[in-house]
Amino acid sequence: MCTDAPALVEAIRSLAVRGAPLLGIAGAYGVALAAARGFDVEDAAEALAAARPTAVNLTVGVRRARAAYRAELERSGDREQAERAALAAARALHREDAEASTRMAAHGLALLDELLPGGGHRILTHCNTGSLVSGGRGTAFAVALAAHRKGRLRRLWVDETRPLLQGARLTAYEAARSGMAYTLLTDNAAGSLFAAGEVDAVLVGADRIAADGSVANKVGTYPLAVLARYHHVPFVVVAPVTTVDPDTPDGASIEVEQRAGHEVTEIMAPQAPVAGAETGGGIVVAPLGTQAYNPAFDVTPPGLVTAIVTEEGVVSPVTADALTVLCDRSRQVTI
Numbered sequence: 001m002c003t004d005a006p007a008l009v010e011a012i013r014s015l016a017v018r019g020a021p022l023l024g025i026a027g028a029y030g031v032a033l034a035a036a037r038g039f040d041v042e043d044a045a046e047a048l049a050a051a052r053p054t055a056v057n058l059t060v061g062v063r064r065a066r067a068a069y070r071a072e073l074e075r076s077g078d079r080e081q082a083e084r085a086a087l088a089a090a091r092a093l094h095r096e097d098a099e100a101s102t103r104m105a106a107h108g109l110a111l112l113d114e115l116l117p118g119g120g121h122r123i124l125t126h127c128n129t130g131s132l133v134s135g136g137r138g139t140a141f142a143v144a145l146a147a148h149r150k151g152r153l154r155r156l157w158v159d160e161t162r163p164l165l166q167g168a169r170l171t172a173y174e175a176a177r178s179g180m181a182y183t184l185l186t187d188n189a190a191g192s193l194f195a196a197g198e199v200d201a202v203l204v205g206a207d208r209i210a211a212d213g214s215v216a217n218k219v220g221t222y223p224l225a226v227l228a229r230y231h232h233v234p235f236v237v238v239a240p241v242t243t244v245d246p247d248t249p250d251g252a253s254i255e256v257e258q259r260a261g262h263e264v265t266e267i268m269a270p271q272a273p274v275a276g277a278e279t280g281g282g283i284v285v286a287p288l289g290t291q292a293y294n295p296a297f298d299v300t301p302p303g304l305v306t307a308i309v310t311e312e313g314v315v316s317p318v319t320a321d322a323l324t325v326l327c328d329r330s331r332q333v334t335i
C-alpha cells in the first residue's frame, strides 16, 4: 500500500505497479496522494512521470491530475479543493479506462471473428495485459477473455516473458482464474509454435504508439511480429487511444527503458530487490560481474502490424492517414 508519492514512484520503478493503462491511473492517483500528504505537487508529478519513460500513459495520467489540481487551485485558491479536483480526475481516468477496456474487447473480438472466420482461435500473447494493468479487464487479454466467454477461444499461448516473467506469473494466473485453456511457453519456443501452424493470431498490448504507427511494447514483441509476418498470421495490437502519442513522430523517437542487468543475470524472486544490495536478490544464473543487455521494450514498425484495436475501433492497415485520425483523437482525450 503506497502511503506517499515517493513510495509510489519506487513501486512504479520496481514494477510492483505496472502496465501502461494502470500506470496512467496510478500516476493520477499519485498526484492526488502527493497533494493530500502535503508534498510539493509539481515535484511529485515530475518524479512520477519520470519513473518509467516508455509508457506514455503514465505521463498522460500525471498530467491529467496535475492540470485538475492547478486549475482548481487557481480558481479557488483552496488547496483542499484542489486536492479533491486531482482525486476526481484520477477517478475519472479510472472509469474511462474500464469503459475503454470493455469497448476494446468488443472491437477486438469482432476483428478476430472477421480475420479467423472458423472460430476456435488459438491466440499467442506476450507479457501481461489483463485486469492487473487496467481499470477494467485489460487490453489484449480482455479480447482473449471475450473470445473465451463466447466459446471462441481454443487456446491461449502464454509467453513467459523474460526477464521479469509477467506472462508466467501474471497472465497464467489470470488465464487460470478465468477458466480458459492456456499453455505457458518459453519466449524462445514461440517460433516452433508458428512453424507447427499452432498460432492463429498474436494479440499484444502497447506502451507507446508513435505517430507513424510504430509500437513500443514489452521486449520480445518485435520478434513475434516478424514471425507472424513470415507465417502469414495476423499481429494485432490492443491499446487505448491514450497510448497513441502524437508528439512522438516515429519508432526511433521512442525512449526505450533500459533496466538493471541483474534482472537478466538472476532469476528474479517476486519481491523487489533490496536497494543497494550487490545483487537483485534473485538466484544468480550468470557469473558475478556479467554484463547484461536489458531493454524493457522493443519497437515494432507499423508495416508488421495487421491492426491496432482501440476503444474507438480498429485501424487496419496501419497507415500514416489512419494514425492521423488516432493522433487527433488522442489529443482530444489527453492534456
Ligand SMILES: CSC[C@H]1O[C@H](OP(=O)(O)O)[C@H](O)[C@@H]1O
Pocket (backbone or CB within 6 Å): 015, 018, 019, 020, 021, 126, 127, 128, 129, 133, 139, 140, 166, 204, 205, 206, 207, 217, 218, 219, 296
Ligand atoms: C497494455 S499495458 C501492458 C504492457 O505493459 C507491460 O510492460 P511492463 O510489464 O514493463 O509494465 C508490457 O509492455 C505490456 O504489453
